[in-house]
Amino acid sequence: MKRIVILISGRGSNMLSILDANLPVEVAAVISNRRDAAGLASARARGIKTCAIDHRDYATREAFDAALAEKIDEFSPDYVILAGFMRILGNDFVNRYAGRLLNIHPSLLPAFPGTATHRRALEEGVKIHGCTVHFVTEKLDHGAIVIQAAVPVLETDTEETLATRVLKQEHRIYPEAIRWLVAGRLKIEGNRVCIGIPGMPKGTLISPEIPC
Ligand code: GRF
Numbered sequence: 240m241k242r243i244v245i246l247i248s249g250r251g252s253n254m255l256s257i258l259d260a261n262l263p264v265e266v267a268a269v270i271s272n273r274r275d276a277a278g279l280a281s282a283r284a285r286g287i288k289t290c291a292i293d294h295r296d297y298a299t300r301e302a303f304d305a306a307l308a309e310k311i312d313e314f315s316p317d318y319v320i321l322a323g324f325m326r327i328l329g330n331d332f333v334n335r336y337a338g339r340l341l342n343i344h345p346s347l348l349p350a351f352p353g354t355a356t357h358r359r360a361l362e363e364g365v366k367i368h369g370c371t372v373h374f375v376t377e378k379l380d381h382g383a384i385v386i387q388a389a390v391p392v393l394e395t396d397t398e399e400t401l402a403t404r405v406l407k408q409e410h411r412i413y414p415e416a417i418r419w420l421v422a423g424r425l426k427i428e429g430n431r432v433c434i435g436i437p438g439m440p441k442g443t444l445i446s447p448e449i450p451c
Contacts, residue, residue, distance in 0.1 A: 244320070255278070307332070341372060343409055344372075357402045372387075
């Protein structure tokens with residue numbers, strides 16, 4: 240069975256959606272860059288090993304990245320899953336796990352890379368917003384896209400209501416992307432990911448389609 244390590248920074252709801260999805264993976268550890276991340280307790284409650292490598296203990300980004308990589312490698316994961324991990328990772332780190340490092344981002348990339356995606360979506364007046372699972376590459380939030388889900392932006396939306404609607408979709412698409420990843424179904428060709436689902440239904444707001 241493939242092994243994954245999940246990196247979090249906060250409440251860890253995406254992590255929980257992965258843990259609760261009955262994926263054919265061994266979750267070797269959940270690691271946070273914050274000792275007080277609420278998600279660490281939730282992971283421990285499910286019997287998963289946890290640890291914290293606090294970025295504030297390191298003088299430079301490179302030193303933190305190196306310590307984090309060393310800790311990750313202790314668990315010999317096949318894949319590293321960023322689930323609400325709120326630190327930018329340097330090129331050495333990203334390249335060390337090239338093709339093995341996934342992230343979820345709360346926007347329809349390449350729109351709204353970076354932070355405050357829901358506020359910016361409201362400010363720009365977009366009518367459709369969503370979330371993206373992508374491979375991590377050197378350019379922030381620009382790696383090859385695995386799956387996206389779209390939601391409508393309503394006139395009554397606030398940052399919070401929009402974030403809630405998007406998060407619900409994050410919890411659907413991230414476990415699915417990991418299922419494909421560990422099954423060896425994702426082929427990266429340039430900046431495109433081929434998944435190879437025969438007879439995929441059309442006309443959906445999730446691309447590729449996944450069952451409800
Ligand atoms: C999610 O919206 C994720 O996409 C973003 O930060 C949030 C983390 O939420 N990067 P959680 O910790 O998974 O609940």
